[in-house]
Amino acid sequence: MELAGIGKVQSKEGGDIVLPNDNFAIDPDGSIFDPQSTGDTRKVYGTIKVVDFENYEGLHKEDNNMFSTTQAELAKPADTTVNWKNA
16 A cells, blocks of 8 residues: 555555555454455455554654654554544
């Protein structure tokens, strides 16, 4: 998934999430899917990679609400959910 002028969104597997169009939805677990697909035919494009860091003060604010760090990432906490609202 690429955000215009910002960059690509990485999947939990480490690859880029590729969307065929702008008709998508996001589940609380971070799965990005085609909202027109259901059940056994549900098309999932990927799952957003969510991570945590030991020291938040070690995060450096960049442009476009992005952050950088030299820290190793921690696994996402088990109770993490992704909140997304289609504008």
